Amino acid sequence: MKAVLVSRLSDDLSGVALADLPVPECGEGEVLVRVRAASLNFPDLLMTQGGYQFKPEVPFVSGLEMAGEVVEAPEGSPFAVGDRVMGGAKTGAFAEYVALSASSLRPIPERLSFAAAASMGAAYHTAYVALVELGHLQPGQTVLVHGASGGVGLAACDLAKALGANVIAATHRQDKLGPIESIVKPDAAILNTGRFREQVAELTDGRLCDLVYDPVGGDVFDESTRCITFGGKLLVIGFVAGRIPEIAVNIPLIKGFSVVGVRAGEYARRFPERGKRIAAELARLASERRITPHVDRILPLDRWREAFEAMQRGEIIGKIVLEP
Numbered sequence: 001m002k003a004v005l006v007s008r009l010s011d012d013l014s015g016v017a018l019a020d021l022p023v024p025e026c027g028e029g030e031v032l033v034r035v036r037a038a039s040l041n042f043p044d045l046l047m048t049q050g051g052y053q054f055k056p057e058v059p060f061v062s063g064l065e066m067a068g069e070v071v072e073a074p075e076g077s078p079f080a081v082g083d084r085v086m087g088g089a090k091t092g093a094f095a096e097y098v099a100l101s102a103s104s105l106r107p108i109p110e111r112l113s114f115a116a117a118a119s120m121g122a123a124y125h126t127a128y129v130a131l132v133e134l135g136h137l138q139p140g141q142t143v144l145v146h147g148a149s150g151g152v153g154l155a156a157c158d159l160a161k162a163l164g165a166n167v168i169a170a171t172h173r174q175d176k177l178g179p180i181e182s183i184v185k186p187d188a189a190i191l192n193t194g195r196f197r198e199q200v201a202e203l204t205d206g207r208l209c210d211l212v213y214d215p216v217g218g219d220v221f222d223e224s225t226r227c228i229t230f231g232g233k234l235l236v237i238g239f240v241a242g243r244i245p246e247i248a249v250n251i252p253l254i255k256g257f258s259v260v261g262v263r264a265g266e267y268a269r270r271f272p273e274r275g276k277r278i279a280a281e282l283a284r285l286a287s288e289r290r291i292t293p294h295v296d297r298i299l300p301l302d303r304w305r306e307a308f309e310a311m312q313r314g315e316i317i318g319k320i321v322l323e324p
Contacts, residue, residue, distance in 0.1 A: 001020070001021055001022070001023050001095055001096035001097050001324075002018055002019070002020065002021075002095065002096050002301055002302070002324060003018070003019055003021045003061045003094060003095035003096065004016060004017075004018060004019075004061060004062045004063065004094035004095070004301065004304045004322075005017060005018075005019040005021065005059055005060070005061055005062075006047070006048050006056075006058055006059060006060050006061075006062050007019075007058055007059040008058060009048065009049060009050040009058065010048065010049065011049050013048060013305060013308055013309070015048065015058075016048050016062065016304075016305075016308075018301065018302055018304065021061070021095070023096075023097045024092075024097060024098065024099040025099065026072055026074065026099045027099065028074075029074065029077075029101055029102055029103075030074070030099045030100060030101055030102070031070055031072065031073045031074075031077060031079050031085075031099070031100055031101075031102050031105060032070070032071050032072035032073075032097060032098075032099050033066070033068040033069065033070055033071065033085060033097065033098050033099075033100060033105070034068050034069045034070075034071045034096065034097055035066045035067075035068040035093065035095060035096055035097060035098055035324050036066075036067055036068040036069065036114035036118075036323065036324070037066060037067050037068070037113075037114040037115040037117070037118040037298070037321050037322070037323055038063050038065065038066035038067075038088075038093040038094050038095075038118055038321065038322050038323075038324070039064075039065055039066075039115075039118040039119040039122075039151070039295075039319045039320065039321050039322075040063075040307050040308065040311055040316075040319065040320045040321070040322065041064045041065065041122050041123075041151060042150070042151070042152075042215075042238070042240060042311065043064060044062050044063060044064055044094075044308075045308055045311055045312060047060075047062065047091075048062065048308070054090050056090065056091050060091045060092075061091055061092045061093075061094060061095050061098075062091060062093075062094045062304075063088070063091065063092055063093025063094035063095070063098075063322075064088050064089070064090060064091075064093055064122055065086070065087065065088035065093055065118055065121045065122050066086070066087070066088050066093035066098060066118050067084070067085065067086040067108055067114040067115075067117035067118040068084075068085065068098075068114065069082060069083065069084060069085070070082060070083045070085055071097070073102075077102050078102055079102060079105065083107065084107065084108040084114075084117075085105040085106065085107060085108060086105070086106060086107075086108045086112075086117040086118060086120065086121060087100060087104045087105040087106055087121060088100065088104065088121065088122075089101075089104055090265075093118075094301065094304060094322055094324075095301075095324065096301075096324040103272075106279050106283070107283075109283045109286040109287045110287060111286070111287060111289070112286055112293075115295050115298055115321045115323075116292070116293045116295060117293075118319075118321055119151070119293035119294070119295055119318070119319035119321060120155075120282065120286065120291075120293045122151075122152075122264075122265075123151040123152045123154070123155035123293070123319065124155045124158075124159060124282050124291065124293070125264050125265075125268070125275075125278060125279070125282065126152050126155070126156075126237065126262065126264040127152060127155045127156040127158075127159045127160075127213075128159060128264075128278050128281070128282060129262060129264040129267050129268075129278065130156070130213055130235045130237060130260075130262040130264070131143065131156060131159060131160055131163070131165075131211065131213065131235075132163070132278075133267065133274065133278070134233070134235065134260050134262060135211045135213075135233050135235055135260070137160065137163055137165055137210075137211060138164075138165075138210075139163065139164030139165065140164060140165070140166070141165050141166070141210035141211065142165065142166040142167075142168065142204055142207070142208075142209045142210050142211075143156070143160045143165045143166070143167050143168070143209065143210065143211045143212075143213060144168045144170060144200060144209040144211070144212045144213065144224065144227055145157050145160065145167060145168065145169050145170060145186075145213045146170045146171075146192055146212070146213060146214045146215060146216045146220050146224070147170075147171070147214075147215040147216045147237075147240060148169035148170055148171050148176075148180050148184075148186070148189070149171050149173070149176040149179070149180055149314075149316070149317045149318075150215065150240070150316065150318075151316075151318060151319045152215050152237060152238075153169075153171075153213070153215055154180070154183065154184060154294055154317065154318045155291075155293070156213045157169050157180070157184040157186055158184045158291050158292065158293075158294075159285075159291055160213075161184060161185065161186065162285055162290040162291050165211075166187045167184070167186040167187050167188075168186060168187065168188045168189075168190060168200060168203060168204075168209070169181075169184065169186035169188070169189045169190070170189070170190050170191070170192035170196065170220075171189070171191065171192065172191065172192055172193050172216075172220075173191075173314070174191060176317060177189045177190075177191070179317050180317070183294050183317065183318070184294075187203075188203050190203075192216075192220050192223070194223075195223060196223060196227070197223060197226040197227050200227045201227075207229055208227055208228055208229040208232070209227050209228055209229060209232060210228075210229055210231075210232050210233070211232060211233050211235060212224045212227055212228055212232070212233070212234045212235065213235050213237060214234065214235060214236060214237055215237035215238040215239075215240055216238075216239070216240050216241045217236075217238065217239035217240065217241045217242075217243060217244060217245050218239065218241030218242060218243040218245060219241070219243075219245075220241060221234075221236075221245040221247075222245055225247065225251055225252075225255070225257075228255065228257040229257075230255065230256040230257065231256055231257065232257045232258075233257060233258045233259075233260050234252075234257060234258070234259045234260065235260050235262050236259060236260065236261050236262060237262050247259065293318070293319060294317065294318030294319065295318060295319055295320075295321050296316045296317050296318045296319060296320050297310075297316075297320055297321070298320075298321045298322075298323055299320065299321070299322055299323070300322070300323055300324075301322050301323065301324045303322075304322055307320045307322055
C-alpha cells in the first residue's frame with residue numbers, strides 16, 4: 001500500500017516521503033479499514049519535526065484521523081465488513097489501509113461524506129471538551145475564538161454557534177475575515193493583531209468574554225488576558241504562534257478568571273465514558289445539520305507535501321483532506 005512515511009525528523013519535511021509498505025495486519029481487537037479520506041491536523045506537521053508532545057519512534061506513518069470502510073473485522077467486533085467508520089489514532093491515517101482498535105472507531109453519521117467525517121473528529125472533539133466539558137458554555141455567553149480559520153478554531157466557532165453562544169471569531173489575516181464570516185456566520189469577526197481588547201469591549205458593550213478559546217498562544221494569549229470577564233475562562237488549546245506564553249498569577253487572581261489547559265485526547269483516554277458521550281453528541285449534532293465540518297480542499301495522497309506546506313503557510317480555512 002501507499003503511505004506517507006516519516007523516516008527522519010526534519011524542519012523541512014525532508015525526512016518524509018510517499019512509500020510502499022505492507023498492508024498492516026490486525027492485532028487482537030483491531031479492525032482493518034480501507035482509508036477513503038484522511039484529514040491533516042497541526043500535530044501531524046509538528047510530529048514530522050519532533051515538536052509535538054507525543055513523539056512516535058521513527059519510522060512511522062503520519063496521520064491522526066481518517067474515514068473509510070471496514071474490510072476486516074474479528075468475530076464479536078461491533079463493526080462488520082462494509083461499515084462506514086471514522087476515527088483514528090496518533091499515527092497511521094495517511095495510508096491506503098490502517099489497522100485500528102475497534103474502540104477508536106465509530107460509525108459515520110449518515111449525511112456526512114468520507115471527507116467531512118475525516119475532518120470532524122479531532123477538531124470538534126477538542127472544541128467540545130474545551131467549550132462544554134471544561135468551559136461549561138451556556139447559551140447567550142460570549143466566546144472569543146482565536147485561530148478561527150484553522151481546523152480547531154473553525155470547529156469551535158461552528159459548535160459554539162450551534163450551542164447558542166455569541167461568537168467573536170478572530171484571525172491574524174485580513175483576507176480570511178470574509179471566508180470565516182461566510183462559513184460559520186459568527187456574530188463578529190476581528191483581527192487579533194496588536195491591541196484587540198478595545199474592539200472586544202466595544203462588541204460586548206464592555207462586558208468582555210466569558211470564554212476565550214486560544215490555539216495560538218504568544219502575543220494573542222497575552223492580550224486575551226485583558227479580554228475575559230470576571231469569572232471567565234481562558235482555554236489553552238495550543239501554541240501555533242510558536243511562543244509558549246507565561247502569565248503572572250496575580251493577573252488571574254485580580255481579574256478573577258481561570259486559565260484552563262485542554263488536552264482533549266487525554267481527556268477521552270482518562271474518561272472513556274465521557275469520550276463516548278461526546279462522540280455521540282457530536283454525531284447527533286452533525287446528523288441534525290447543526291454542525292458541519294468545512295473542507296478547504298481535497299488532494300490525492302501523492303500530493304501530501306502540498307497539503308503539509310499549505311498548512312505550514314497558514315493558507316487553509318478549515319481542514320485539508322488527503323484521499324488515498
